[in-house]
Amino acid sequence: VNRDDCLNEDSRDPLAPLRAQFSLDRVDREGVIYLDGNSLGVLPKAAITRIKDVVETEWGNGLIRSWNSAGWITLAGRIGDKIATLVGARPGELIVADSTSINLFKALSASAFAFGYGLTGPFAASKASRILSEKTNFPTDLYIADTFAREQGMELVLVDEPEIRGRLKDGVAILMLTHVNYRTGHMHRMRELTQAAHDAGAIVVWDLAHSAGAVPIDLHDADADFAIGCGYKYLNGGPGAPAFIWAHPRHTQRMDREGWRPPLSGWLGHAQPFAFDPYYEPANGIQRFICGTPPVLSLAALECGVDAVLAASMDAIRAKSIALTDLFIALVEDRCAGHGFTLVTPRDSAARGSQVSFAHSAEGYAIMQALIARGVIGDFRAPDILRFGFTPLYTRFIDVWDAVERMRQVMTSSEWRDPRFSVRAAVT
Amino acid sequence: VNRDDCLNEDSRDPLAPLRAQFSLDRVDREGVIYLDGNSLGVLPKAAITRIKDVVETEWGNGLIRSWNSAGWITLAGRIGDKIATLVGARPGELIVADSTSINLFKALSASAFAFGYGLTGPFAASKASRILSEKTNFPTDLYIADTFAREQGMELVLVDEPEIRGRLKDGVAILMLTHVNYRTGHMHRMRELTQAAHDAGAIVVWDLAHSAGAVPIDLHDADADFAIGCGYKYLNGGPGAPAFIWAHPRHTQRMDREGWRPPLSGWLGHAQPFAFDPYYEPANGIQRFICGTPPVLSLAALECGVDAVLAASMDAIRAKSIALTDLFIALVEDRCAGHGFTLVTPRDSAARGSQVSFAHSAEGYAIMQALIARGVIGDFRAPDILRFGFTPLYTRFIDVWDAVERMRQVMTSSEWRDPRFSVRAAVT
Numbered sequence: 001v002n003r004d005d006c007l008n009e010d011s012r013d014p015l016a017p018l019r020a021q022f023s024l025d026r027v028d029r030e031g032v033i034y035l036d037g038n039s040l041g042v043l044p045k046a047a048i049t050r051i052k053d054v055v056e057t058e059w060g061n062g063l064i065r066s067w068n069s070a071g072w073i074t075l076a077g078r079i080g081d082k083i084a085t086l087v088g089a090r091p092g093e094l095i096v097a098d099s100t101s102i103n104l105f106k107a108l109s110a111s112a113f114a115f116g117y118g119l120t121g122p123f124a125a126s127k128a129s130r131i132l133s134e135k136t137n138f139p140t141d142l143y144i145a146d147t148f149a150r151e152q153g154m155e156l157v158l159v160d161e162p163e164i165r166g167r168l169k170d171g172v173a174i175l176m177l178t179h180v181n182y183r184t185g186h187m188h189r190m191r192e193l194t195q196a197a198h199d200a201g202a203i204v205v206w207d208l209a210h211s212a213g214a215v216p217i218d219l220h221d222a223d224a225d226f227a228i229g230c231g232y233k234y235l236n237g238g239p240g241a242p243a244f245i246w247a248h249p250r251h252t253q254r255m256d257r258e259g260w261r262p263p264l265s266g267w268l269g270h271a272q273p274f275a276f277d278p279y280y281e282p283a284n285g286i287q288r289f290i291c292g293t294p295p296v297l298s299l300a301a302l303e304c305g306v307d308a309v310l311a312a313s314m315d316a317i318r319a320k321s322i323a324l325t326d327l328f329i330a331l332v333e334d335r336c337a338g339h340g341f342t343l344v345t346p347r348d349s350a351a352r353g354s355q356v357s358f359a360h361s362a363e364g365y366a367i368m369q370a371l372i373a374r375g376v377i378g379d380f381r382a383p384d385i386l387r388f389g390f391t392p393l394y395t396r397f398i399d400v401w402d403a404v405e406r407m408r409q410v411m412t413s414s415e416w417r418d419p420r421f422s423v424r425a426a427v428t
Numbered sequence: 429v430n431r432d433d434c435l436n437e438d439s440r441d442p443l444a445p446l447r448a449q450f451s452l453d454r455v456d457r458e459g460v461i462y463l464d465g466n467s468l469g470v471l472p473k474a475a476i477t478r479i480k481d482v483v484e485t486e487w488g489n490g491l492i493r494s495w496n497s498a499g500w501i502t503l504a505g506r507i508g509d510k511i512a513t514l515v516g517a518r519p520g521e522l523i524v525a526d527s528t529s530i531n532l533f534k535a536l537s538a539s540a541f542a543f544g545y546g547l548t549g550p551f552a553a554s555k556a557s558r559i560l561s562e563k564t565n566f567p568t569d570l571y572i573a574d575t576f577a578r579e580q581g582m583e584l585v586l587v588d589e590p591e592i593r594g595r596l597k598d599g600v601a602i603l604m605l606t607h608v609n610y611r612t613g614h615m616h617r618m619r620e621l622t623q624a625a626h627d628a629g630a631i632v633v634w635d636l637a638h639s640a641g642a643v644p645i646d647l648h649d650a651d652a653d654f655a656i657g658c659g660y661k662y663l664n665g666g667p668g669a670p671a672f673i674w675a676h677p678r679h680t681q682r683m684d685r686e687g688w689r690p691p692l693s694g695w696l697g698h699a700q701p702f703a704f705d706p707y708y709e710p711a712n713g714i715q716r717f718i719c720g721t722p723p724v725l726s727l728a729a730l731e732c733g734v735d736a737v738l739a740a741s742m743d744a745i746r747a748k749s750i751a752l753t754d755l756f757i758a759l760v761e762d763r764c765a766g767h768g769f770t771l772v773t774p775r776d777s778a779a780r781g782s783q784v785s786f787a788h789s790a791e792g793y794a795i796m797q798a799l800i801a802r803g804v805i806g807d808f809r810a811p812d813i814l815r816f817g818f819t820p821l822y823t824r825f826i827d828v829w830d831a832v833e834r835m836r837q838v839m840t841s842s843e844w845r846d847p848r849f850s851v852r853a854a855v856t
Contacts, residue, residue, distance in 0.1 A: 023488045036492045043488040051725065055479050059666055060451045060471040064464045064805060067855035072667055074854075099720025101694035102530060135706055140695035140720065143708035147693040151579075158706065183704075232721070238487055239500055239724035265575040266529035267568035274856045276611075276810055278563055278586065280571035292527025292568060293660070295726035296667035297479065377492060382704055426502075427495035428702045 001331065001401075009397035015320055021045060021308045022236075022394045032375045033399045033406075038182075038210060038355045038389030039379055041236030047304035054300045075299050076242075076290060082306045083235070083244050086314060087208060087227065088218030094246040095286045096231070096302065097294060100209055101140045102264070103228040103245040106289050108148045108174065109263040111203040111226055114251045115173045128173040128201065129154045134161055138182045141207055145176055161186065164193065168200035175202045179217070180210035180353030183381050185325075185345040187215065187353045191222040198223065209233060212244075213306075214321065214354040214391075216314040219246060226251070234354065234391060236305030241298055245289050252285045266291030312393060320392035321354040324400055328356050328388060331404040339411040344385060355389045357381075363416065365424070370416035374406045380428050429759065429829075437825035443748055449473060449736045450664075450822045460803045461827045461834075466610075466638060466783045466817030467807055469664030475732035482728045503727050504670075504718060510734045511663070511672050514742060515636060515655065516646030522674040523714045524659070524730065525722060528637055529568045530692070531656040531673040534717050536576045536602065537691040539631040539654055542679045543601045556601040556629065557582045562589055566610045569635055573604055589614065592621065596628035603630045607645070608638035608781030611809050613753075613773040615643065615781045619650040626651065637661060640672075641734075642749065642782040642819075644742040653679060662782065662819060664733030669726055673717050680713045694719030740821060748820035749782040752828055756784050756816060759832040767839040772813060783817045785809075791844065793852070798844035802834045808856050 010016055023043040027034060034042060058070040067073050076096040084094040097103065108131070115128070131145050135158040142158065149156040154174075159167055168175065175197040180187045190206060197204045206227040211217060213234030219227055225248050231241030247255075254260070261282055267273050268290045271281040282288040309317070326349060332341060341358040360367055361384060368380040378388040388403070410416050438444055451471040455462060462470060486498040495501050504524040512522040525531065536559070543556070559573050563586040570586065577584040582602075587595055596603065603625040608615045618634060625632045634655040639645055641662030647655055653676050659669030675683075682688070689710055695701050696718045699709040710716040737745070754777060760769060769786040788795055789812060796808040806816040816831070838844050 023484070026489050027491070030489075034491055040487075040492045042491065043483065048483060048488075051479060051483050055471065055476055055666070055729070056451070059468075060476075061454050061458075063455070063462055063470065064468045064807065065800075066667070068853045072855075098526065098530065099694065099722075101720035102526065102692060105692055137706075138695075139698070139701075139704050139706055139708075142706050143693040143695060143698065146708055147689050147691060150689075151691065238483070239494070240721040240727070242723060243720070261575050261578075263575060263579065264530060264533055265571040266527065267566075267571060270567070270571065273567075274810070274854075276567050278565075278567055278570050280567075280574055292529035292671070293668040294527075295670060295723040297725045297729055298723035299668070301483070301725055372493075379492065382702070425496045426702075427500075 001327070003398070003401050006397040006401040013320065013397070015312055015316055015392055018311050019394045019396070021311065023048065024394060030375065032377060033403045035376065035378045035388040035390065035395065035403060037391035037395070038233050038387065040232055040239060041234060041305055041391065042394055043238070044236055044304045044308040046307065047238065047301045050300055050304050051297060054297060072296050075296065075303070076294050079299065079303045079306060080244060082303070082310060083212065084246070086217070086309060087212055087246065088220050089246050090220070093249060093286055094244055095289055096242050096244045096299065097290045098243060100207070100228055100230045100243040101144050103243050104141055104144045104205070104207065105148060106245060106262055106264060107205045107226040107228050108145060108176070110247060110251065111174045111205055112152060113255070113260055114225060115203045128171045130170070130172045131156045131174045131176055132164065132167055132172045133158055133176045134164065135159065136181055136183055137178050138207070138209065141176065141178060165196050168197055168202060172200060172202045174205060176205045178207040178209060180215065182210055183344070183357060183385055185353045185355040185357055187211065187351055190217070190224065194222045194224050210353055210355070213309045216318050224248060231302045231305070234309070235302065236308055237302030238298060238305065241302040241305065242294060245286070247286055255282070255288065256284045262288050264291045268293060308393060317392045321390055322349040324390040324392060324395055324397065325349065325352060325354065325356050327397060328390065328400050328404065331400065332358060332407065335404050335408045336411055354391065355387055357385045357387050359384045360386060366421040367410060367416045369421035370410045370418070371407060373421070374410060376403045376406050429755070431826070431829050434825040434829040441748065441825070443740055443744055443820055446739050447822045447824070449739065451476065452822060458803065460805060461831045463804065463806045463816040463818065463823065463831060465819035465823070466661050466815065468660055468667060469662060469733055469819065470822055471666070472664055472732045472736040474735065475666065475729045478728055478732050479725060482725060500724050503724065503731070504722050507727065507731045507734060508672060510731070510738060511640065512674070514645070514737060515640055515674070516648050517674050518648070521677060521714055522672055523717055524670050524672045524727065525718045526671060528635070528656055528658045528671040529572050531671050532569055532572045532633070532635065533576060534673060534690055534692060535633045535654040535656050536573060536604070538675060538679065539602045539633055540580060541683070541688055542653060543631045556599045558598070558600045559584045559602045559604055560592065560595055560600045561586055561604045562592065563587065564609060564611055565606050566635070566637065569604065569606060593624050596625055596630060600628060600630045602633060604633045606635040606637060608643065610638055611785060611813050613781045613783040613785055615639065615779055618645070618652065622650045622652050638781055638783070641737045642745070644746050647674060652676060659730045659733070662737070663730065664736055665730030666726060666733065669730040669733065670722060673714070675714055683710070683716065684712045690716050692719045696721060736821060745820045749818055750777040752818040752820060752823055752825065753777065753780060753782065753784050755825060756818065756828050756832065759828065760786065760835065763832050763836045764839055782819065783815055785813050785815045787812045788814060793856070794849040795838060795844045797849035798838045798846070799835060801849070802838060804831045804834050810856070
């Protein structure tokens with residue numbers, strides 16, 4: 001493979017025209033190669049005019065009337081329906097609200113409810129009181145689950161990935177996993193693990209933060225129970241974009257019948273918010289998980305980001321994602337050989353999300369800073385991981401080539417040894 | 429008083445020049461009088477350029493680097509410090525995060541902790557297990573508190589305003605009140621009620637949704653325990669702007685010493701978020717109440733809204749607020765006499781926020797729609813309340829005159845009887 005081969009790949013890439021959806025002119029002009037869409041997706045051009053319209057016309061001129069006239073009140077559900085098509089959910093089952101952390105709290109509470117009436121009998125009758133998760137799950141998931149478990153008299157048990165199946169029958173009420181690991185890019189087999197958990201009588205919560213918009217997902221096919229996810233990574237929703245939550249209809253139907261109250265029972269999750277009833281009555285279905293008033297500006301940007309993904313098929317995105325990540329792995333291992341990089345991401349593309357991580361002993365931080373100084377933006381995750389995200393909608397094959405070439409230059413020149421690259425920033 | 433008197437008042441108004449901070453040109457051109465800043469504040473012009481910059485430059489070009497280079501990571505605290513100056517809090521004590529509903533959940537949990545080590549001895553030793561609030565408190569507060577109380581084995585007790593003091597010694601652990609009532613505009617005496625609650629051994633949570641930016645508040649002078657508030661009303665932060673939470677340092681210091689975990693223990697409330705530690709360790713002080721990643725676009729707009737308030741003194745805002753609301757009451761009672769309006773808001777300005785509400789038997793909804801059709805935007809709260817909000821930064825005395833004149837016309841013409849005005853919208 002050489003640089004011309006990469007240019008040829010780009011010229012044959014059916015997704016290539018969709019890159020124009022994104023605001024990359026200045027980034028390209030500055031010679032920046034952005035491989036961090038797994039942390040913050042690139043700005044869709046449509047968001048520029050949409051946000052201007054929301055600010056100046058809808059807020060500025062429409063004012064309070066825009067809750068009706070501009071459809072703000074239905075925005076969270078409308079975007080939810082769009083995300084649903086990306087994750088194998090049906091219209092009305094998924095809603096945009098709050099942050100991933102807060103939606104996980106709601107999903108855990110709902111899981112405890114679901115386990116209570118559950119697949120294998122009442123919670124009270126069961127000895128199961130554990131939440132099982134992976135040690136390397138994203139920390140916020142572990143923090144939220146640990147606090148939830150303590151409050152509920154449950155226990156959070158953390159294991160390594162290969163141990164998960166073996167521990168399922170060990171008193172597990174809830175299996176909580178992130179579909180694609182934020183550090184390694186390892187992707188779980190959602191369908192098989194969900195089945196194994198159900199066989200053991202557990203409820204399954206999937207965090208799709210690093211997979212929604214990046215890999216094909218079919219929540220119904222997997223028979224998942226609950227899912228949450230992030231708006232600002234592969235959904236390109238902008239910094240801190242609102243998150244989403246999904247529940248299988250078998251659970252929301254049960255909630256409807258029993259009038260189940262979510263733990264964060266805010267007014268917009270009430271059956272009739274504008275009746276201003278002093279007593280809470282949950283809305284039906286997934287609507288009950290909306291809590292307070294959503295941040296409309298951030299919501300509007302998220303819709304543009306999701307629309308940009310919907311312009312492609314998830315199968316085409318996945319095919320290119322595998323090609324990009326395969327190429328990156330091959331090129332780094334070839335052209336940066338002997339420089340101490342060890343592949344952390346699964347070599348088997350079926351077990352890989354849309355990122356590639358390399359470990360580099362104790363020097364990973366400085367190497368990443370030197371790379372960023374050369375215009376290759378990935379990120380570093382302590383203690384030793386360099387992460388590179390590939391968003392098929394805007395990452396080109398030539399970007400992969402050029403990134404690895406700069407990585408080679410950083411290593412052969414030893415420029416990463418410059419002390420300024422070891423200065424830690426607030427956000428890494 | 430006549431129309432010229434109002435024009436004269438405006439010409440003498442020291443706050444008049446600050447109206448130019450707001451994007452009201454088109455609203456004025458269309459003859460709209462906006463008396464709903466208590467529900468959604470007007471767009472500050474500064475937000476137009478700021479949001480454009482955040483979207484196009486910070487997100488579009490800076491991308492992930494903007495968490496450091498554009499200061500996104502410190503934005504919630506920086507805005508918190510600005511809001512602090514409006515409510516008598518000190519730097520570092522108040523943080524912007526999530527929604528009002530979610531912050532109330534955090535504050536209630538913190539209150540239960542504070543009550544536990546509390547003013548009168550350990551929670552376990554006390555029989556107090558009640559959360560006391562007002563029947564007419566904003567519903568989301570009641571819903572969140574009711575669910576919280578059920579989860580904790582506590583009880584939410586709702587009383588009418590005059591009964592509050594008398595019930596404090598009746599097993600109350602937490603007094604939860606909204607400073608200015610959303611329906612009536614009645615303002616509680618924060619200092620006296622806090623003292624009475626403390627005397628009874630209770631912890632006090634104040635919801636400042638309808639008072640922050642509208643009336644002077646001094647949380648330290650009142651010796652309050654916890655406070656929350658809304659960003660999109662008198663703080664002009666835009667639709668669904670993030671909310672805030674404050675805790676008295678005596679409580680956060682105790683939390684620090686005991687390593688107290690907030691109930692929503694998200695990663696940005698960790699002592700070292702970027703260590704990606706699998707185990708949660710709360711950040712010190714108010715920072716622990718940040719949960720997930722904040723919606724940066726909506727945060728940036730909120731800062732512009734808060735800056736617009738900071739351009740005036742709260743005393744000047746209050747003086748004009750009283751003058752505007754006094755005038756509105758006097759004019760409606762004079763010029764709309766005999767049309768069935770009954771003042772709901774306290775006639776005593778010391779007990780009034782910055783809104784005026786009139787009840788109108790069963791016809792309030794249609795009258796408000798007819799008023800809106802005539803360009804006077806207030807809102808309706810079931811079953812019978814017409815609400816009018818006055819934001820001294822942009823509401824003029826002439827607006828008050830003209831609004832009442834149109835109200836008179838709506839009533840004398842009976843145009844509100846047109847059936848189209850009875851069609852209920854999704855959001856009222």
